[in-house]
Amino acid sequence: DAGVIQSPRHEVTEMGQEVTLRCKPISGHDYLFWYRQTMMRGLELLIYFNNNVPIDDSGMPEDRFSAKMPNASFSTLKIQPSEPRDSAVYFCASSLRRDNQPQHFGDGTRLSIL
């Protein structure tokens, strides 16, 4: 079975540019999570969705970040405008339920903002 698929795997862009990260969850999973991983702050939850509806976006750092889930098989995380401090690895994960079911992670997008 296909796991969580993220694209691109790597993104290098200049500050001020718009960045769009993409995620395809595992079919049938109704929860989707976006995380950011940095050396300084570790793994941080940014936002999660249930049945395509954002449930908790309290981890989104600022208004430059936005996430959407237009359907059950696709989600985007957008940064506009990007800044060097946004450089990190961004992970998408999905699960059947939110609490006692494991989250399945994609391989991440390594984002570098110059």
Place this chain on the structure above:
Amino acid sequence: AQSVTQLDSQVPVFEEAPVELRCNYSSSVSVYLFWYVQYPNQGLQLLLKYLSGSTLVKGINGFEAEFNKSQTSFHLRKPSVHISDTAEYFCAVDTGRRALTFGSGTRLQVQP
């Protein structure tokens, strides 16, 4: 709010030696507990989980963990490690109120 503390940022160990990676959590309510492993340039993979029942849980790759409610701990153990176990290990907690809260990670370095 819940929090997770992984006491060791790095654990060096020789191949075939036993290892314990420590995890403590704080929460005023019942929790679900997880250990994940991250290999270089990959996402996190579930090792094991504690939901309820037996406090000793077994996971993949020969790992096990013991839930200790009185000490609010969920330490991960393996009796004999291999070079291939070199990775970063994350403990995570879910109280059912919000999504997972992760610890800062422990880098396990297995040396020949």
